[in-house]
Amino acid sequence: NACTTADACVDALCVGGVPPICNDDNVCTDDSCSPGDGCLNLNQAVACEDGNPCTESDTCTNGVCLQGVPRDCEDGVACTADACANGVCDNVPINAKCEDGMVCTADICDLVQGCIYPESDILCDDGFPCTVDICEPNDPGANSAGCLNTPNDAACNDNVACTVDICSSST
Numbered sequence: 001n002a003c004t005t006a007d008a009c010v011d012a013l014c015v016g017g018v019p020p021i022c023n024d025d026n027v028c029t030d031d032s033c034s035p036g037d038g039c040l041n042l043n044q045a046v047a048c049e050d051g052n053p054c055t056e057s058d059t060c061t062n063g064v065c066l067q068g069v070p071r072d073c074e075d076g077v078a079c080t081a082d083a084c085a086n087g088v089c090d091n092v093p094i095n096a097k098c099e100d101g102m103v104c105t106a107d108i109c110d111l112v113q114g115c116i117y118p119e120s121d122i123l124c125d126d127g128f129p130c131t132v133d134i135c136e137p138n139d140p141g142a143n144s145a146g147c148l149n150t151p152n153d154a155a156c157n158d159n160v161a162c163t164v165d166i167c168s169s170s171t
Helices: none
Strands: 008-010 013-015 029-034 038-043 059-061 064-066 080-085 088-093 108-110 114-116 131-136 146-151
Touching: 088 108
Parallel strands: none
Antiparallel strands: 008 013, 029 038, 059 064, 080 088, 108 114, 131 146
């Protein structure tokens, strides 16, 4: 019997000893013992873990645990770069994916809402009270596009109490 070791004779009879340890510590094999052949480690097609936390549905093939499909980290937000790192999904916002064609706006990729285009984020204020600051959108028929800071004739304050101040030629 190949499934016993340390067989011994006891009272003129051969008595089987201890069964061999047939476990090969491979989850992809079914370990058993055949009295005629000894230890058998037969390949099995079962689920396994390949050690990569960024794959799923790993399976045994020919006694080896093969990598399954990449973990799905898609968050459904078009402006994010989605990837798996060390078993954790990482969804990085990419503002450039939200470009709306308006040269004066801050286009933002939000992890929940996706692309947002805040009208309050017009980036044209030059900080001078004697100009009107507007954004001219990219328009093929327009003579110019982008921020326009045109002079105005509004009241202003030069912080001298004895003068009445108005804007003139942007100053």
